[in-house]
Structure formats: structure tokens, C-alpha cells
Amino acid sequence: MNGMAPAKSAHEWWRGAAIYQIYPRSFQDSNGDGVGDLPGITQRLGHVASLGVDAIWLSPFFTSPMKDFGYDVSDYCDVDPIFGTLDDFDALVARAHALGLKVIIDQVYSHTSDQHDWFAESRSSRTNAKADWYVWADARPDGSPPNNWQSVFGGPAWTWDARRGQYYLHNFLASQPQMHVHNREVQDALLATARFWLERGVDGFRVDAINFAMHDPELRDNPPAPDTGKPRTRPFDFQQHVHNQSHADIPLFLERLRGVLDEYGATFTVAEVGGPDPDPEMKAFTAGGRRLNSAYSFDFLYADRLDGSHVAEALGRWPEQPGTGWPSWAFENHDAPRAISRWASPDQAAAFGRMKTTLLACLRGNIFLYNGEELGLTQVDIAQEDLRDPEAIANWPMTLSRDGARTPMVWEADTPGHGFSDARPWLPFGPDHPALAVDRQERDPQSMLAQTRAALSLRNGHPALRWGEMTVIEASAGHIVFERTLGAQRMQCAFNLTDRAMAWTGGNGRIAMAVNGATATELPAHGAIVIESDR
Structure with a gap:
């Protein structure tokens, strides 16, 4: 390295970091119920640290009826019993920090579960203290919903509630009512939940679906989307989403959130921003050093091939210049089909995977790896009777199931539960996954696991790759x-x-x-x- 130490420099810890996403249900089951949990994650953190990553991102583990597997939160400040307890969470954070790993958790600010106490109070009358904490609207004169907005998971984005004699908004499931984040009291409550987790030692947040956090208060209809010739499997795909999301005041709320994190020192925030043209919002959410640190790009998550021109174009949108935010890149996550299955034929998967991992490690920005990506796990074809994903169930067989990327980790090739669980797992293993198990790859210097470690070591050892x-x-x-x-x-x-x-x-x-x-x-x-x- 020409005498240059792989120094811990003056850069913030998160800048250029490699972050490992853990989907808690599928990482490690510690109590034999077939579902992964927090003690299981703690048990396997040594594996994560051995990769050379800087941090873990935990997908939701909060109290929830699990209709959308934790993204429908019924208590922001507790752990769902299926995952453990707050003591288990504290133990996980302590173990991660002892291994040199930062801990990032999801925050879901656009909606709650309909079982949250806030919503129970809000729906009870039009005059209660939380009456304006969710988005309520009167019916049109003919009784139909207030406008034409459609939900991501199918059907109108409005559900009638007889107790209030009004409709409530939900951009996702009907059991995920939309919070009225324009309301300052709602913002204060959400920021209080952020403080709760920061006090427990969390090092940052991935802010889920933040572009859905605020709507057009005038409730104007969305215009129709032009026909691109691509199949449209949901009513949501027939509209341009200019009024039900992406309100211009969202960055002002993010400035308040950033102010809270700044109170706790060198913490990290990254926005999830989806949609057909997310770049303007990603820039707005990260602009000027007073909002979020980074934005999580979807450029590669649904791409049907890895294209060098596309990579160049995506990276080119984030030049190193004052006022421009810092990008984050991922090839896989819990919502997208496994990249190795999208981008490579089975006979080329091993070689392609080694190249793909090296490319990710060389990109400018933060990089995210999804659990199992370091093994080259493939997308699993989940039978209809085994589906858990509400979107896939509603739109089967036209929507590719997210379940196929959420199947359990394979730790041991030759044990019945492959080291994940002694019970039947909540989703089936992929038929080709046992051969990719951690214990097999540990013995193979040409494995995906070995290349992942080597690529991250390369990144960590060369300042130009990490920050240049x-x-x-x-x-x-x-x-x-x-x-x-x-x-x-x-x-x-x-x-x-x-x-x-x-x-x-x-x-x-x-x-x-x-x-x-x-x-x-x-x-x-x-x-x-x-x-x-x-x-």
C-alpha cells in the first residue's frame, strides 16, 4: 500500500461503510420455533464480523401482528415476543459493539399497525386527543373514497371506518393506517421513539418508505401513468404518485430527525426511497448536511441484468461536490429477488458472484450486503401454499414473491435444519442452498464467502476505495x-x-x-x- 496505513481517518465511521442487513426471521432460531430471533442473531455475530463489515442493519423486530412481517408496528418501543425481549436486544447491541460492529435499525415513520394504541384512540371518535394523528377524510357524496389513490399492495388506499364515519388512508395494507406526519405532535412522538433506541445504544437508522410519510392535504386525485408497455399487475401501477406521497415538507421533518441524532454524536441515517424516479427525492433528503446522511438506492435491486453503462450512470448522479449527499448501494435486500438469480445463469453463478461482490466493494458510497448474499444464495421458488408475503398472496402468480429472498440462512450443509433451526422453518430452504452452507464454504478458498471477505478486506485496506x-x-x-x-x-x-x-x-x-x-x-x-x- 505504498506505506499508507489502512487508517481509521478523520472520516465519519459510516462514510464508505459496509453494512450487513439481517432479516431477523431468517437468520438464526435460538428457541426451536422455526423463526429467527434476537438471541440467534447474537449467537451468529462472529460470522458477520468475520466478513469485514462495519455495521449491521436489523430489519424490524418491534411488537407487531406481523401482517407485513414487522413493517406494521404496534409498539415502537418494544420487541415482539417472537424475537425476544428488550434485554435480548441490549445483549445483541453489547455483543455487536464488542466485535466492533455498529447497529442500525429500521424506523417506520409513514404508518403503524391498526393495532397500535395510537390508532385505537384515533379511530374512536373525531374529537379525541389523537383524532388528527392519522389521515382521515369524509366520503364523497356518493359514499365512495375521497379520491382515486391506490395502495401498493392492491386496491384503493382508503378503508371505511364506521366508528368515525370516515375513511382512513393506507398506502400499503389496510391494516397499516397512514400517520398524519404533517401534524407536529405526531412528529414529536416519532422523534421520541428515535430517542428511545438511541438511548439503548443504537448507532443509526434506516428510515423505511420515508417518501410516503406526507401526503397532499388537498387530497387531489393522482393523474394516470403513461402506458410503458410493461405488464401492470396492480392498480397502483396505473397512476403517477404525485399527491399520495413525496410532499415537499418531508425534508423539514428529516431536519428535525437529524437534530435528534446529532444530540447523540456520530450516528447514521439512510433513507429508503423507491419509485420510478427517486433521484430528486434522494438528493432532497440528503442535501446540505442538515438532513439524512445517505439515501439507499434502488438502482440495482430490480434490474434484470448487471449493466456497466447503468452502473456508470447511477454512480455519476452522485458526484463529489459540496451539498450533494452520500450514496448507498445494494444489489440485494429483503424486498427484491436475489441478484445472482436475476443476473447469472446457474452454471455461471459462482464466477459471476465473485465478480459482482468485488464490484460492489469498489463502488463509491456505502455498500449494503443482504444476509446470504455472501454465500451466493439464489432466489427460491416458493409454492403458493407456502407463501407468507401479503403482496405475493394478493397478486399471485403475477408478482414475484418477496418470500423467495427471505428464506433461512444455511449454516450447516448436512444437518436436518441446516444449523438454522431444529423445527420446521417459517419458509422452506432453497433446494440448492445446503451446498452453499457456511460450513462448506469455510473450507473452500474459492468460495463466495472467501471472496466476500477478500473484497471487503481490499476495500478496508485502501482509503481510495473507501472514501476516494x-x-x-x-x-x-x-x-x-x-x-x-x-x-x-x-x-x-x-x-x-x-x-x-x-x-x-x-x-x-x-x-x-x-x-x-x-x-x-x-x-x-x-x-x-x-x-x-x-x-
């Missing part, structure tokens, strides 16, 4: 070459995204990493190379 500027040298659908630079250090990174060898004009310097037989003059099928030199 990025300049694309060339890009096409089938390849990308870029440089990462910081100070005197330059890292040239080249990737062949195809299953055919290609020649390239390599840079001069020391080969820091070569994947799948890559050299300074040739990139074999799915080859990747990183070359270090001085500027």
Missing part, C-alpha cells in the same frame, strides 16, 4: 472500468460482466486483486481486476 473520488474510464453493457483516487493512491478497477473473455488495456502498478483469472491484459468471463498505483 470515482472516475469512469469506459463503460458498456458488458464491462466497466473506473478509477478510485485519494491523495497519492490510485486504484484502477475493471470488470467483465459477460460470460465471454475480453482484452483490455491494463494500467501499470501492483495487482491488488484478480478475480476469475483476470490479468493486466485480459478479463476472462466475469473477470475482475484491481490495480494499485501512485498518482
Whole structure:
């Protein structure tokens, strides 16, 4: 490294961090009920730390009826019994911190469960103390809903409630009523829940579906979406969502949230922003250093192939310039099909996976890995009778089930429960997953697990990869070459995204990493190379 230490620099801990997402139901079952839990996560944190990541992100574990598996919160300040207790959470945080891992948790600010005490009070009358904590509206003269808004999971975004004689808004399930986040009291209550978890040692938040947090108070109809020729499986897809979400006041609430986090020091916030054109909102939510630290990109989560031009375009939208936020990138998560199944044929999966992981480790921004991604787990075809995902059940068979990316981790190849549980798991294992188990890959120096560790070690050991500027040298659908630079250090990174060898004009310097037989003059099928030199 030319004498440069892999230093812990003056950069904030989160800038350039690698963050490992844990879906609690599917990580490790400690009590034999077939569902993962917090003590199970604590038990397996040594594996996570061994990857070389900086932090974990825990998907929801809060008290919930689990109609949307924790994203329908009925108590923001407690742990659902299926996952354990607050003491179990405290033990998890302590163990993570002892291993050098920060802890990030989800916060769901746009909606609650209909079983939350706040909603029970709000729906009881039009005059109670929380009457305006959710979005209520009168029926039209003919009794129909107040406008044409549609829910993400299918059907109108309004449900009638006879107790108030009004409709309430829900952008997702009818059991997920929309909070009235325009209301200052609601904001205060949400910020109080943030403080609750910060006091317990949490190091940051991923803010779920934040672009849904505020609506148009005039309740204007959404305009129709143009027909793109792609299949539309939900009424939601027939509209442009300009009034039921993305209100201009959301960044002002985020400034209040940032103020709370700043009280606790070097904490981290990342926004989840979905939709067909999320970039303006991602920029708005992270602008100026007074809002969120980063935004979580969906650029690659639903892409049907890994395209070098697309990578270059996505990275180019986040230049290093004052006032522009810091990006976060993911190839997989709990809502999207496994990338290895979207982007590679089964016979190419191993080689492609090693290249893909190396590319992710070389990107400018924060990077997220989803549990099982380090093993190359594939998307599982879940039978209709085994579906748990409410969206997939409602739209089967036209919507690809999110369950297929939520199946349990495989720790041991040859035990009945594959080290995850002694009971029948809440979702079935993939038939090809036992061969990808952690214990098998630990013994294979060419495994995806070994390459994940090597790629993260490369990133952690080279400041230019973690914090440096990025300049694309060339890009096409089938390849990308870029440089990462910081100070005197330059890292040239080249990737062949195809299953055919290609020649390239390599840079001069020391080969820091070569994947799948890559050299300074040739990139074999799915080859990747990183070359270090001085500027």
C-alpha cells in the first residue's frame, strides 16, 4: 500500500461503510420455533464480523401482528415476543459493539399497525386527543373514497371506518393506517421513539418508505401513468404518485430527525426511497448536511441484468461536490429477488458472484450486503401454499414473491435444519442452498464467502476505495472500468460482466486483486481486476 496505513481517518465511521442487513426471521432460531430471533442473531455475530463489515442493519423486530412481517408496528418501543425481549436486544447491541460492529435499525415513520394504541384512540371518535394523528377524510357524496389513490399492495388506499364515519388512508395494507406526519405532535412522538433506541445504544437508522410519510392535504386525485408497455399487475401501477406521497415538507421533518441524532454524536441515517424516479427525492433528503446522511438506492435491486453503462450512470448522479449527499448501494435486500438469480445463469453463478461482490466493494458510497448474499444464495421458488408475503398472496402468480429472498440462512450443509433451526422453518430452504452452507464454504478458498471477505478486506485496506473520488474510464453493457483516487493512491478497477473473455488495456502498478483469472491484459468471463498505483 505504498506505506499508507489502512487508517481509521478523520472520516465519519459510516462514510464508505459496509453494512450487513439481517432479516431477523431468517437468520438464526435460538428457541426451536422455526423463526429467527434476537438471541440467534447474537449467537451468529462472529460470522458477520468475520466478513469485514462495519455495521449491521436489523430489519424490524418491534411488537407487531406481523401482517407485513414487522413493517406494521404496534409498539415502537418494544420487541415482539417472537424475537425476544428488550434485554435480548441490549445483549445483541453489547455483543455487536464488542466485535466492533455498529447497529442500525429500521424506523417506520409513514404508518403503524391498526393495532397500535395510537390508532385505537384515533379511530374512536373525531374529537379525541389523537383524532388528527392519522389521515382521515369524509366520503364523497356518493359514499365512495375521497379520491382515486391506490395502495401498493392492491386496491384503493382508503378503508371505511364506521366508528368515525370516515375513511382512513393506507398506502400499503389496510391494516397499516397512514400517520398524519404533517401534524407536529405526531412528529414529536416519532422523534421520541428515535430517542428511545438511541438511548439503548443504537448507532443509526434506516428510515423505511420515508417518501410516503406526507401526503397532499388537498387530497387531489393522482393523474394516470403513461402506458410503458410493461405488464401492470396492480392498480397502483396505473397512476403517477404525485399527491399520495413525496410532499415537499418531508425534508423539514428529516431536519428535525437529524437534530435528534446529532444530540447523540456520530450516528447514521439512510433513507429508503423507491419509485420510478427517486433521484430528486434522494438528493432532497440528503442535501446540505442538515438532513439524512445517505439515501439507499434502488438502482440495482430490480434490474434484470448487471449493466456497466447503468452502473456508470447511477454512480455519476452522485458526484463529489459540496451539498450533494452520500450514496448507498445494494444489489440485494429483503424486498427484491436475489441478484445472482436475476443476473447469472446457474452454471455461471459462482464466477459471476465473485465478480459482482468485488464490484460492489469498489463502488463509491456505502455498500449494503443482504444476509446470504455472501454465500451466493439464489432466489427460491416458493409454492403458493407456502407463501407468507401479503403482496405475493394478493397478486399471485403475477408478482414475484418477496418470500423467495427471505428464506433461512444455511449454516450447516448436512444437518436436518441446516444449523438454522431444529423445527420446521417459517419458509422452506432453497433446494440448492445446503451446498452453499457456511460450513462448506469455510473450507473452500474459492468460495463466495472467501471472496466476500477478500473484497471487503481490499476495500478496508485502501482509503481510495473507501472514501476516494470515482472516475469512469469506459463503460458498456458488458464491462466497466473506473478509477478510485485519494491523495497519492490510485486504484484502477475493471470488470467483465459477460460470460465471454475480453482484452483490455491494463494500467501499470501492483495487482491488488484478480478475480476469475483476470490479468493486466485480459478479463476472462466475469473477470475482475484491481490495480494499485501512485498518482
